Amino acid sequence: KEIFLKEYKKPDYLFDSVNLEFQLGEDKTIVTSKIAVSPGTEGTSSPLTLHGHDLKLLSIKVNGKDLKSEDYMVDSRHLTVSRPPGGTFNLEIVTEIYPQLNTSLEGLYKSTGNFCTQCEAEGFRKITYFQDRPDVMATYTCRIEADKTLYPVLLSNGNLIEQGDLQGGKHYALWEDPFKKPSYLFALVAGQLDCREDSFTTCSGRKVTLRIWTPGQDLAKTAHAMYSLKAAMKWDEEVFGLEYDLDLFNIVVVPDFNMGAMENKSLNIFQSRLVLASPETATDGDYAAILGVVGHEYFHNWTGNRVTCRDWFQLTLKEGLTVFRDQEFSSDLGCRTVKRIADVSKLRTYQFPQDAGPMAHPIRPHSYIKMDNFYTVTVYEKGAEVVRMYKTMFGASGFRKGMDLYFQRHDGQAVTCEDFYAAMCDANNTQLPNFLQWYSQAGTPTVKVSSSYDASSQTFSLKFSQEVPPTPGQPVKEPMFIPIAVGLVDSTGKDMPLTSIYSDGMLQSLTSDGQPVFTTVLQFNKKEEEFIFNNIPEKPVPSLLRGYSAPVRLDSDLTESDLFFLLANDSDEFNRWEAGQVLSRKLMLSLVADFQQQKTLALNPKFVDGLRSILRNTSLDKEFIAKAITLPGQGEIMDMMPVADPDAVHAVRTFIKKELALQLKDDLLSTVTNNRSSEAYTFNHDSMARRALKNTCLAYLASLNEPDTTELAFIEYKSATNMTEQFAALAALSQNPGQVRDDTLLDFYNKWQHDYLVVSKWFALQATSDIPGNVANVQKLLGHPAFDMRNPNKVYSLIGGFCGSPVNFHAKDGSGYKFLGEVVLQLDKINPQVASRMVSAFSRWRRYDESRQALAKAQLEMIVSANGLSENVYEIASKSLAA
Numbered sequence: 001k002e003i004f005l006k007e008y009k010k011p012d013y014l015f016d017s018v019n020l021e022f023q024l025g026e027d028k029t030i031v032t033s034k035i036a037v038s039p040g041t042e043g044t045s046s047p048l049t050l051h052g053h054d055l056k057l058l059s060i061k062v063n064g065k066d067l068k069s070e071d072y073m074v075d076s077r078h079l080t081v082s083r084p085p086g087g088t089f090n091l092e093i094v095t096e097i098y099p100q101l102n103t104s105l106e107g108l109y110k111s112t113g114n115f116c117t118q119c120e121a122e123g124f125r126k127i128t129y130f131q132d133r134p135d136v137m138a139t140y141t142c143r144i145e146a147d148k149t150l151y152p153v154l155l156s157n158g159n160l161i162e163q164g165d166l167q168g169g170k171h172y173a174l175w176e177d178p179f180k181k182p183s184y185l186f187a188l189v190a191g192q193l194d195c196r197e198d199s200f201t202t203c204s205g206r207k208v209t210l211r212i213w214t215p216g217q218d219l220a221k222t223a224h225a226m227y228s229l230k231a232a233m234k235w236d237e238e239v240f241g242l243e244y245d246l247d248l249f250n251i252v253v254v255p256d257f258n259m260g261a262m263e264n265k266s267l268n269i270f271q272s273r274l275v276l277a278s279p280e281t282a283t284d285g286d287y288a289a290i291l292g293v294v295g296h297e298y299f300h301n302w303t304g305n306r307v308t309c310r311d312w313f314q315l316t317l318k319e320g321l322t323v324f325r326d327q328e329f330s331s332d333l334g335c336r337t338v339k340r341i342a343d344v345s346k347l348r349t350y351q352f353p354q355d356a357g358p359m360a361h362p363i364r365p366h367s368y369i370k371m372d373n374f375y376t377v378t379v380y381e382k383g384a385e386v387v388r389m390y391k392t393m394f395g396a397s398g399f400r401k402g403m404d405l406y407f408q409r410h411d412g413q414a415v416t417c418e419d420f421y422a423a424m425c426d427a428n429n430t431q432l433p434n435f436l437q438w439y440s441q442a443g444t445p446t447v448k449v450s451s452s453y454d455a456s457s458q459t460f461s462l463k464f465s466q467e468v469p470p471t472p473g474q475p476v477k478e479p480m481f482i483p484i485a486v487g488l489v490d491s492t493g494k495d496m497p498l499t500s501i502y503s504d505g506m507l508q509s510l511t512s513d514g515q516p517v518f519t520t521v522l523q524f525n526k527k528e529e530e531f532i533f534n535n536i537p538e539k540p541v542p543s544l545l546r547g548y549s550a551p552v553r554l555d556s557d558l559t560e561s562d563l564f565f566l567l568a569n570d571s572d573e574f575n576r577w578e579a580g581q582v583l584s585r586k587l588m589l590s591l592v593a594d595f596q597q598q599k600t601l602a603l604n605p606k607f608v609d610g611l612r613s614i615l616r617n618t619s620l621d622k623e624f625i626a627k628a629i630t631l632p633g634q635g636e637i638m639d640m641m642p643v644a645d646p647d648a649v650h651a652v653r654t655f656i657k658k659e660l661a662l663q664l665k666d667d668l669l670s671t672v673t674n675n676r677s678s679e680a681y682t683f684n685h686d687s688m689a690r691r692a693l694k695n696t697c698l699a700y701l702a703s704l705n706e707p708d709t710t711e712l713a714f715i716e717y718k719s720a721t722n723m724t725e726q727f728a729a730l731a732a733l734s735q736n737p738g739q740v741r742d743d744t745l746l747d748f749y750n751k752w753q754h755d756y757l758v759v760s761k762w763f764a765l766q767a768t769s770d771i772p773g774n775v776a777n778v779q780k781l782l783g784h785p786a787f788d789m790r791n792p793n794k795v796y797s798l799i800g801g802f803c804g805s806p807v808n809f810h811a812k813d814g815s816g817y818k819f820l821g822e823v824v825l826q827l828d829k830i831n832p833q834v835a836s837r838m839v840s841a842f843s844r845w846r847r848y849d850e851s852r853q854a855l856a857k858a859q860l861e862m863i864v865s866a867n868g869l870s871e872n873v874y875e876i877a878s879k880s881l882a883a
C-alpha cells in the first residue's frame, strides 16, 4: 500500500506514558504494554487504530477490564478498538512474540545469543500493538525480566531505577526514560556483554557515565569508539552549545544489524564494523567511519531525539541535518578539504545515479510503500548538502543562530522541514526564494555558465542557466535557489579582490567591513541570470562553485588550459581537485569514444605532466595528492554516456592507470619509499595522509604487473604492521589474476579467519574485483564456511561488493544479473530490508544496451512475479520496471 505525504493527519489519540514489561524466554517472549491514552482532539470518539505485525495477541484491557471480542478487531497489520471511552483511559495489551525466529532484524531479535531491538522506522509494531508513528511521543518505563546466567546485562533507555533477583534463576531491571520520545527510539538489550567504562563532564558540570558494551573478547577494540564519543560530546558543546541531557550513555555492539547504527535514546546500537577497531584489524577508512558514525548517532540526541520528525516523509529533517553535523565534526578533527572531497565523491558515485534513475525522489519523498526503502543517499547525503547551503548562505554564526532558534521553538516536538527552514530564515531575517524546492523536486540540477571579459569597461560577466531534469512523476520543474561561491583568479594565480557586482539591474557592494572579498556567494534562483563583476583589471579565470557550494552538475565554458591553470593555482583546494576531475572526465570520455571506434588509445601528455607536478608538490597535503591523482570512478563516467558501456569504460580506466604508472613510475616508486614509516600506528591526519598517498601509489605500480612492482607490493604486504597497509598491499596485488594473487589471498585468510570483520573485508575485496569472469568466484564464495546469508555485513561485502564491479555485474552474457536475481529471492525470505538494498543494483538497467536491458529486465520480471515477495523488494523492483 502506498502512503502519501499530502494525506498526513494528526493522530486521533495521544499516548502520555507507556509502561512496558518484557519476559524474555527461550521460545517466546511476553510483552505487556500499559498506555495512558488521551484524545488528540477534545471529545473524539473515533476508533483507536494500533499498528501490529507478526504478533500474537494474548489480552487487551481498557481501564482494567477485558475488551469483549465485538469491541475490537484484529487483522494482519492492525488492532482497532472500536469505541474507546471518551476522555483519558488506560490501555493494557499483552502480546507474545518470537525473537529467536526473527531474521528480519527488525523489532526484537537475537544476534549471537543476545536480545536486541531495531525499531526505526516501523519495527516497534513487531513488539506490541501501538500507534507506531513519530508524532506520538510519550515517556517510557521498561521492565525486563530474564534468566540471570544467560542474560546478565539488561538495558533500556534512560535511567536504571531498580534491579534485583527473582525466583527460578531470573532477574529484572527497571528503566525509566524521563524524555518524551516516539516509539522508534525505544530500545532493549539483554545478554552477556562486558563494557568499557569512561566518563565525560559536560559544560554545566554533569558527570555522564559512558559505557560501550560488547562480548568480552572485543573489549580492547572499543578504545577508538570511546575516544570518538568523548570528542563528539565536546564538539557539540563547543560548536552548537548542545549538552548531553542524562547521566548515562550506552553503546551496544551487535554483529547482525541492517544499517550502520541507531540513535535510540541513551542506548545507541551499532553494527560491529562501526565500533570495533585495532590497528592490526581495522583500516584508516574504518577508523574514520567509526569517528563519523559514533558522532552521527550521538548528535541525533538533539537533532532527531529532542526534536524529532512529524512523519517519516520528514526523515531528512533529522538525517540530512545529522549527516551535515557529522561531516563538520570529522572536518574539524581532520582535514576539511580532504573530507569535503570524500563527501562530494560519495554524492557523485551513489546519489547522482539514484537521482537520475527510476527511484529518484526529493530529499523529502512524496510517497512510499516501505519507508525502509527511503533511508537513501538522497535523504541522507543530498539532504546534508541542502543543510550545508543554509550555512553557505548565512555563514557559521548565522547558521548557529538558526539552530538555536530551531531548538528554542521545537524542543520536545515532532516537526517538519518547513519548521527548520523557518527557523533558519527567521533567525537571519531573510527569505531564500525557491529554496524549498530542494525538498520537493528530485533530480540533480545542471547549471550552465558562460563567461566574458570586457577590457574597456573592466567588467567580467557570468551568465548562468539552470535545468532540473524530469524524474518519475515530475516531468516539469521550477527553478531552484542555487548558491554559487565564486572567486576570480588572476594570471599570477592570485584571487582578485571583488568589490561590486551588477545583477538584476542592481549594483551591489561586495565589501565586508570596507574590505574587498575574494570569494563571494551568488544567489542564483531563476531560470537564467547574469552577474557582472566590476573593477576587474584583467581577464580572470573564474573558480566556480567553490567548496562545492550546491549539489549540482556544473557545465562551464572553462577551457582545458583554464582547468590546468586552476589545478595548479586555485586557492580553493576543493576546486583544485575538481579541476583535475573535470579534466579526467573529459579525457576518459574521449578515450571511451576512441575505444568504441577501435582507435589506438593515447594519453594526453599535458595530463601526465599535470599529475606529475601534483605528485611532486611537497607543499600539498598528502591525502589531497592521493585524491588528486585518483581517477573518477567507472560509474561516474558511465553516467555521462548516452548508453553506458561498462567494457569500454573499464578498458579506458585500466589503460590510463597503467599508462600513468608507466610514465610516472620513478615518482611513484620514490613516493612509496619516502612514505614508509616504522612508527606505531596512530589515528591522526598526517599519518593517515601518508598511508593514503603511499597506498595509492602502490596500487598504480602494481597495476603494471611487472616482476619488480609485484615484488614491491609483496614486500609491503609482508612487512605491514597495520591493516591499512596490509590490506592496501593485498588489494594492489590482487588486481592481477594469477598465482601470486591466489596465494596471497589464501595467506590473508589463514591469518585472519578468526576475525569476522577482517574476513568480511576479504570477501569484499574478492567480490569487487574486476578480474574476468569473477561471477564464478563469487558464486563459490557463497558456499564458503565463513559466509552467512543471515549476516548483513557479509551480504553487503560479497553480494553488494560484486554489484560494485561494473564489468562483472553487467557481464554481456547476463551471468551477473542471473546471479543477483537468484540471490535476491533467497535473501528476501530471510531479510527483506537487506534483499531490497541488493535488488537496487538492477534499478538503472535502462542505461545499458538492448541486449543487457533484456537480460536485466527478465530478472526483474522474475523477481516481481515471485510468490510471497516482500513489499520492500516489490517496491524497488516494480518501480524499476515501470519508470
Ligand code: ARG
Pocket: 120, 121, 258, 259, 260, 261, 262, 263, 296, 297, 319, 372, 375
Ligand atoms: N537512524 C539511523 C541512522 O541514520 C538509521 C536507521 C535505519 N533504519 C532502517 N530501518 N532503515 O543513524
Ligand code: ZN
Pocket: 296, 300, 318, 319, 322
Ligand atoms: Zn542518522
